[in-house]
Amino acid sequence: MADHAFGGIKIRHLFKIFGPNAKSHVESVQNGMTKAELNQKHAHVLGLRDINIEMPSGSIQVIMGLSGSGKSTLIRHINRLIDPTAGEVLVDGVDVVKMDETELRKFRRHQTAMVFQKFALLPHRNVLDNTLFGLEVQGVERTKAVDVAMRWLERVGLKGYEEKYPNQLSGGMQQRVGLARALSNDAPVLLMDEAYSALDPLIRTDMQTVLLDIQREIKKTIVFITHDLDEALRLGDQIAILRDGQVIQQGSSQDIVLRPADEYVANFVREVNRGRVVQVNAIMRPLRPGAAVSGVTLDATTTVEEAVRLLASVPDGDVTVIAKGSLPVGVVTFRQLASAMVSDCTPTHEDAIALVQ
Ligand SMILES: Nc1ncnc2c1ncn2[C@@H]1O[C@H](COP(=O)(O)OP(=O)(O)O)[C@@H](O)[C@H]1O
Numbered sequence: 218m219a220d221h222a223f224g225g226i227k228i229r230h231l232f233k234i235f236g237p238n239a240k241s242h243v244e245s246v247q248n249g250m251t252k253a254e255l256n257q258k259h260a261h262v263l264g265l266r267d268i269n270i271e272m273p274s275g276s277i278q279v280i281m282g283l284s285g286s287g288k289s290t291l292i293r294h295i296n297r298l299i300d301p302t303a304g305e306v307l308v309d310g311v312d313v314v315k316m317d318e319t320e321l322r323k324f325r326r327h328q329t330a331m332v333f334q335k336f337a338l339l340p341h342r343n344v345l346d347n348t349l350f351g352l353e354v355q356g357v358e359r360t361k362a363v364d365v366a367m368r369w370l371e372r373v374g375l376k377g378y379e380e381k382y383p384n385q386l387s388g389g390m391q392q393r394v395g396l397a398r399a400l401s402n403d404a405p406v407l408l409m410d411e412a413y414s415a416l417d418p419l420i421r422t423d424m425q426t427v428l429l430d431i432q433r434e435i436k437k438t439i440v441f442i443t444h445d446l447d448e449a450l451r452l453g454d455q456i457a458i459l460r461d462g463q464v465i466q467q468g469s470s471q472d473i474v475l476r477p478a479d480e481y482v483a484n485f486v487r488e489v490n491r492g493r494v495v496q497v498n499a500i501m502r503p504l505r506p507g508a509a510v511s512g513v514t515l516d517a518t519t520t521v522e523e524a525v526r527l528l529a530s531v532p533d534g535d536v537t538v539i540a541k542g543s544l545p546v547g548v549v550t551f552r553q554l555a556s557a558m559v560s561d562c563t564p565t566h567e568d569a570i571a572l573v574q
Pocket residue numbers: 235236262263264282283284285286287288289290291
């Protein structure tokens with residue numbers, strides 16, 4: 218195992234076929250056999266086809282897709298709850314697929330933590346003892362384990378609830394315990410499979426905020442699965458969209474909203490509040506370096522919605538200079554900002570960059 222664990226994950230050419238003779242069908246699938254064909258001809262289920270994703274250490278990778286698209290199958294390969302039919306899963310450069318049982322046990326305990334949709338709390342243990350469960354399994358001394366658990370319980374907003382039992386808590390609070398338990402492990406990789414999907418919308422948004430706040434501090438590699446696009450766009454530094462076991466698009470929130478790869482993604486994106494995702498840099502008219510500018514400035518990464526809010530109170534705020542760092546890179550009008558909230562906005566970021574170069 219690598220000396221320094223930072224939690225960068227690389228998934229390479231990963232295939233998963235469910236069925237008794239999975240290996241014997243890999244080649245056909247690699248050569249293009251469809252999920253339907255594999256099912257009809259050989260009664261095997263294609264779970265994942267040629268997944269390639271690089272998840273940088275310290276970032277939130279969202280995996281999104283409809284039910285049955287392969288999200289759980291994919292995340293379960295990362296701590297090898299599922300063995301692949303072919304491919305590599307590298308965590309800090311070490312292939313999880315090749316680990317023997319002892320290595321795998323050590324890897325699961327120290328390098329990964331999971332948060333489940335159904336909380337998976339032990340009913341006969343109180344909040345504190347649920348939270349320190351992982352540390353107890355690792356053999357961490359009780360006083361130290363209590364210290365760590367108390368710190369995370371406080372951080373997720375559960376100070377004072379240590380003695381309660383899971384059935385005395387709401388769903389949102391139980392999920393906070395699940396998160397505190399996972400964070401207490403201090404593993405570099407945090408795996409969250411639809412962790413928030415069972416929560417009511419307002420509580421769900423709260424929990425997203427808790428996660429984003431904590432992530433700013435802890436900078437784990439978080440793999441977050443959801444079938445909800447708003448959640449994906451809010452949380453994901455990177456998003457991968459799955460359909461029928463295949464990645465059909467990877468990119469930032471803005472990439473996905475502005476340039477959906479196909480009709481499937483476009484359908485997801487249609488109802489999105491664009492103003493919260495699209496940044497000013499995607500709609501500005503680029504300026505040549507050194508161009509003379511004046512007026513109000515906005516940071517290039519400001520969202521359109523935020524820009525509209527900021528400019529609404531600025532008198533005569535029609536033309537605005539966009540500064541990246543301190544360099545002017547473009548201008549945008551209030552009208553462009555307003556129209557970007559309701560429609561596709563061009564030029565795209567890449568077009569804009571190309572124009573200034
Ligand atoms: N153990 C299994 N045996 C056979 N098929 C499976 C198994 N696990 C998952 N699948 C199939 O793999 C596909 C992806 O499932 P899953 O990863 O659970 O999707 P998601 O989490 O996106 O809802 C589905 O077609 C599902 O029926």
